[in-house]
Amino acid sequence: MFGSIIDLTSSDLTLKLIVLCTMTSILAGFVISYIYMYTGKYTKNFSIALVILPVLIQVVIMLVNGNLGTSVAVLGAFSLVRFRSVPGSSKEICSIFFAMAIGLATGMGYLTFALLATVIVGLIFVILYKTSFGEVKQDEKELRITIPENLDYTEIFDDLFETYTSEYTLDKVKTTNLGSMYELHYHIILKDQTKEKNFIDDLRCRNGNLTIICSRVSSRKEEL
Numbered sequence: 352m353f354g355s356i357i358d359l360t361s362s363d364l365t366l367k368l369i370v371l372c373t374m375t376s377i378l379a380g381f382v383i384s385y386i387y388m389y390t391g392k393y394t395k396n397f398s399i400a401l402v403i404l405p406v407l408i409q410v411v412i413m414l415v416n417g418n419l420g421t422s423v424a425v426l427g428a429f430s431l432v433r434f435r436s437v438p439g440s441s442k443e444i445c446s447i448f449f450a451m452a453i454g455l456a457t458g459m460g461y462l463t464f465a466l467l468a469t470v471i472v473g474l475i476f477v478i479l480y481k482t483s484f485g486e487v488k489q490d491e492k493e494l495r496i497t498i499p500e501n502l503d504y505t506e507i508f509d510d511l512f513e514t515y516t517s518e519y520t521l522d523k524v525k526t527t528n529l530g531s532m533y534e535l536h537y538h539i540i541l542k543d544q545t546k547e548k549n550f551i552d553d554l555r556c557r558n559g560n561l562t563i564i565c566s567r568v569s570s571r572k573e574e575l
Contacts, residue, residue, distance in 0.1 A: 368460075369413070376405040376457040379469040380450060386473045387446045390480040397443065401450050408454025416459070491568050492547075494537040496554060497527065497561040504535055507557055515550040517542050532561070538568075 380402040388398055449472055456465035479485070498504055504524065512519045516539045523536040541547060547565065554563055 372409055372413075372457045372460065372462065373406060375462045375465055376409045376454055377402065379453045379457070379465055380405040382469050382473055383446060383450050383453065386476050387442070390476055391442060401446055404447065404450040405454035405457060408451050409458035412455055412458025492539050492541060493564075493566050493568055494535075494539050495562075495564040496535045496537070496558055497563070498533050498535065498558045499561070500526075500531055500533060502533075502558070504533060508554065511550065511553050511557070512537075512539070515542060515546055515553075516540055 383405070384398045384401040387393060387401055453465050453469055456462075456468065496508070498507075518540040520538050521535060522538050525534050525536075526532070527534045541550070551563055551565060555561075
């Protein structure tokens, strides 16, 4: 149904067809980049990279198609490239794979399939962004409590958690201040957002007025 319009192994590969594939890659790249920018925070460098990436993948596929020697050479060249950057979010990684997949399709001559996939996957991105699918509930919090080492943290806060939260879990315990204190990391869901200050005040009475931090769920959890 989505057969390739180009036989890359034949001698009939014309400049016109190459240009057609390239323009399709550029068009799809712009669409992918715009969708990425529309669905959240972005940087100019990454947005430009999404436009160029399908064309680069297309060129590589056209060069290695049907040629084992060239394929091995390209594989060796790409193996020398190391990407040194901060960890990307899941959205950025999906966008990169999206652009690469479209570049593979255009490089093999499946232009109709490439355009159709761009539209369908792009719509899925936008629809999921516009809906509440996968959103963290507003009443979910990360709670960090510092306590002196002589306090038994296993049950000291249980009655307060039962009063103010509908769900709580102790995720991590670590020592701090040369082992003289403990830092407890909880994941909680508050019953009532308006009672957050009362909750913290009650916790302060238990931990000797040491540091307490209550914040939204960290975005770092979405990194792959």
